[in-house]
Amino acid sequence: MxxxxxxxxxxxxxxxxxxxxxxxxxxIYIADKEAKSLMRTSKVVKRKLIELFGEKAYIDGHLNKSFIADTIFNNASYLKQMNAIIHPKVAQHFKKWIAKxxxxxxxxxxxxxxxxxxxxxxxxxxxxxxxxxxxxxxxxxxxxxxxxxxxxxxxxxxxxxxxxxxxxxxxxxxxxxxxxxxxxxxxxxxxxxxx
CATH class of the missing domain: 3.40.50.300 (P-loop containing nucleotide triphosphate hydrolases)
Structure with missing residues (x-):
């Protein structure tokens, strides 16, 4: 393909x-949309994001977007680490999607x-x-x-x-x-x- x-x-x-x-x-495969979905639904991604950002990463099980945005906005190292968590998962999902x-x-x-x-x-x-x-x-x-x-x-x-x-x-x-x-x-x- x-x-x-x-x-x-x-x-x-x-x-x-x-x-x-x-x-x-x-x-069309929109990677950002899939990344957001994984941040909401993947237990592994959630666990790793909480390890990275702390308990404030999720409020009542929902992604705390403004907190994460402010954190990565002020520190590029957090952005890099977050991408390292999410991008491999998106790549796996894309492989499954493309096969269909x-x-x-x-x-x-x-x-x-x-x-x-x-x-x-x-x-x-x-x-x-x-x-x-x-x-x-x-x-x-x-x-x-x-x-x-x-x-x-x-x-x-x-x-x-x-x-x-x-x-x-x-x-x-x-x-x-x-x-x-x-x-x-x-x-x-x-x-x-x-x-």
Whole structure:
């Protein structure tokens, strides 16, 4: 099965692009969504997160997202350790998921595809780019967040220029119709490459 990695910085519009590929019949795996699900449902992940962050990691069995976000925001070492707990579990889940798919290719959407080395498991890579000012504007409108938090996340992600150098395709996501046109073209190109 051909795996296409889909990545881009926070607020670039990866999920919008993923939905457009899904409309073309491409199975989509959203790693962040699965990571959040595992943090809620996996006993092993829960136990390890409590060992890492302490009892405050969960309140009445529910993930204490704001506490964890604040902790990793203030300490990159916690972020690295948390990723070391979650990423292998997501990779296992992805293997099971991919075995059930029946398509020419699948897309694995991962925010930190390069940063966590999962690009090595991809046959092709698509990076979604958007000017930083537009990304920040989108995030401030969409999420309950601050400029300080957005910039801290951006600091932990590769800059677009670096991602683009390691990508097979780049989508400039500024105008929705133009983005859709780029998605259709990339889908045709991938199908041509794998025939």
């Amino acid at each position: 051909i795996v296409v990695g889909l990545t881009g910085g926070i607020g670039s519009g990866k999920t919008t692009v993923a939905k457009q590929f899904e409309e073309l019949g491409v199975p 798919q029946n398509a020419a290719y699948v897309i694995k959407e991962v925010a930190i595809l390069f940063e966590n080395d999962s690009y090595k498991q991809c046959d092709y890579i698509i990076t979604v780019t958007t000017p930083k000012t537009l990304r920040i504007q989108r995030l401030l409108e969409r999420d309950d967040t601050t400029l300080e938090k957005i910039e801290a996340i951006m600091k932990n992600q590769w800059p677009d220029e670096k991602k683009m150098k390691h990508s097979h395709f780049v989508i400039n996501n500024i105008d929705l119709e133009d983005t859709k046109r780029q998605v259709h073209q990339i889908n045709r190109d991938i199908l041509k490459k794998i025939q």
